[in-house]
Amino acid sequence: MSTVVLLVITGLGLGALYFLVASGLSLIYGLMGVLNFAHGSFLTISAFIGWEVGRRVSDGTWWGLAVSALVGIAVGAIVAALTEYLLIRRLYERHIEQALVTVGLSLATIALFEGIWGTDPIYTEKPDWLGQTTMILGAKIPNDRFLLIACALLVLGGIVLFLRRTRYGLIIRAGVENRSMVTALGIDVRRSFTLVFAIGGAAAGLGGVLASVYYGYVSAHLGSTLLIFAFIVTVIGGLGSLTGAAIASVLVAVLQQFANFYLGGTGDLVVVIALAAVLLVRPRGLMGKVA
């Protein structure tokens, strides 16, 4: 029983991390049809700069972590908005060029990060409590999982509130459904594109800082590693569906944890098989719109 509880809660923690990356990917694809392969770079640069600022302010404390998170969110939002404004905006409806540019940006930034921070992981400090465990139903749960879950829930709630309560949210929801009709109502939908990139970048930025807490290090490949699973989550959840991304994040991460434990470390393989199964049985994903 305690093993199951441990696997479920640690799975939820990992799922929270996947969601922070996948939420932006899903919104960006849903509104703009852009598969953003550079999304992992937003996460990585946020993690590095968040860590750099946080450790200078107060290394290994809650205050330092809070500063890291705020800096990570801001860096993620700014870098993502600049990427949309300077690179992606000229390439809407040109999917191959978009893919080439975002893949290129991803590879170039990894090389850049390695040039600045080196190729080896840099181990990070975190508040003592996050390194401890809490006993739940006989299972010792690492405390950092609770932080990840709480942050992901806050982000999910914040994005849902934004989408439901604001005019920009209304435009984004309508744009995900039928972008050209939004334009035909007299709305400059491109303004929303930058905003959605910034929101996605902010979530990825927070994810970057939290990933450094989860893994205990920052590295140039932090984002690219998580991006693979975030894409899987986005496809399984249904491209463009925030709710689908949330559900799929949990399903994929929990499945991964169970497979790693019970099937000899085959979590990654099982997740890929799950992706294939979903694509075969339900190509639009769990909650994606019909093409």
Added chain:
Amino acid sequence: MNAAPAPPVLAVRGLSGRIAGQQVVEDVSFEVPATGVTALLGRNGVGKTSTIRSILGLIDRSGEVLLEGERIDRLPTHRIVQRGVGYVPEDREVFGSLTVAENLRLAERDDRPRREFIAELFPDIHDRRAQRAGTLSGGQQQMVSLARALVNENRLLLVDEPTKGLAPKIVDEVAAALGEAARTVPMLLVEQNLHVIRALADRVVVLSGGRVVFTGEAAELLGDEDRIKRYLGVHDADHDADHDADHHAGTTEGSTR
């Protein structure tokens, strides 16, 4: 001395449109007067919808489009609409995941939306404001689509096949709403239903093969059975019905399909 005629609200000159590199509208020129309903007619596939979409910049186009004398053909779609062009697309295109109220709120272009007017014109959808538009019937969705255009003050309405696929009773309701709207704003109407055209149109522009082949008063075309057959490829049941003592409600759908 006669007063000078009012300038047209819309002038289209040498308009061509392309979809995926294929020419779908070819050198089309016509004008829409500042009052009344101008019907854009033609057989299926001649480019009526593409002409409307070209005017709005929703597809690649070349040529001149003037709104009250001002060039709008180089503007992006949202700027054209912001200048006071209301658009009711073919197939409704309501946002199915949004509620009726959200569909209307999204369409409001300024802080003076005509909500009372919409509530009076479409009481049924006003009562369904909290319902998701995707769960409405086709007729109700058409009302939402019309309401989205009419919630703003417009200089011109572009209405594309508003009665397509609707039951005869709903066709009459849509036609009545369009008639009400046309009292205050000029309209370019793409329509297949001759009964509706006869009820609403003052002038007609007929397209064939992507080009304009007839422009004139609606009565001139609709009174000529041979022209109707030649240009539109249909038999005008209403025309017959006017001369038929047995005329009954079953002909209201027209015979354009």
